[in-house]
Amino acid sequence: MIRDEAAGALVIRPAEAGEAEVVAALHARARATYYPDGLPPADFDWTDAWRGSIERPDGEVLCGVRGGEIVAVASFRTPESEPVDTVKLYQFHVAPDRWRAGLGSALHAACVARWLAGGKRAAVLDVHVDNRRAQAFYARQGWVPDPAKPPAEDDHHLFLRWTPPGE
Structure with missing residues (x-):
C-alpha cells in the first residue's frame, strides 16, 4: 500500500467497514456523471x-x-x-472534483501491485459504453478490449482486459 502521512499526501489503504457510507456517497457522485439513466432506484442500498x-x-x-x-x-x-x-475490477471511482489529479493512476498502480503480489497475471472489468472518460483512463493504464468477450448489440458495457506489460 502507498502510505505517506505528510499533510496533503495521498494514502492508499484498505477500506474499513465503518467507511461504507462515505465510499457509497463517492460512488454515487462519480456514477452520476456518466450514467445517462441516472442512479439506481432509491431503494437500492449502496452503503450495504x-x-x-x-x-x-x-x-x-x-x-x-x-x-x-x-x-x-x-x-x-x-x-x-x-x-x-485473473482478478476482476468491480468498482473504480475517483471523486469527480478530484479528476485529473493523478489519484486514479496512483490507485490503479496500488491495485496492480496487490494483484501481482497475489499471483494474478490478468485483470478484467466492464465499463459502461457511455463512460468515455473511464475508457480513456483504462486505455492509458494498458487495458484493451477483451477478445474473449465482445459486447452484445443490446449490452451497455465494454469488456476490457489488462495484463502486466511485456506479457
Missing part, C-alpha cells in the same frame, strides 16, 4: 453493498485518502467465472 464488499474475505477494497477525506476507491476479487490467476 459497499459494506459487503469491504467485509468480503475473498476480495479487497482499497481507498485513496487525501487530507483525511476518501477521494478514490477500488474493489476487486477473483470471480468464480474467471481463472484463478
Whole structure:
C-alpha cells in the first residue's frame, strides 16, 4: 500500500467497514456523471453493498485518502467465472472534483501491485459504453478490449482486459 502521512499526501489503504457510507456517497457522485439513466432506484442500498464488499474475505477494497477525506476507491476479487490467476475490477471511482489529479493512476498502480503480489497475471472489468472518460483512463493504464468477450448489440458495457506489460 502507498502510505505517506505528510499533510496533503495521498494514502492508499484498505477500506474499513465503518467507511461504507462515505465510499457509497463517492460512488454515487462519480456514477452520476456518466450514467445517462441516472442512479439506481432509491431503494437500492449502496452503503450495504459497499459494506459487503469491504467485509468480503475473498476480495479487497482499497481507498485513496487525501487530507483525511476518501477521494478514490477500488474493489476487486477473483470471480468464480474467471481463472484463478485473473482478478476482476468491480468498482473504480475517483471523486469527480478530484479528476485529473493523478489519484486514479496512483490507485490503479496500488491495485496492480496487490494483484501481482497475489499471483494474478490478468485483470478484467466492464465499463459502461457511455463512460468515455473511464475508457480513456483504462486505455492509458494498458487495458484493451477483451477478445474473449465482445459486447452484445443490446449490452451497455465494454469488456476490457489488462495484463502486466511485456506479457
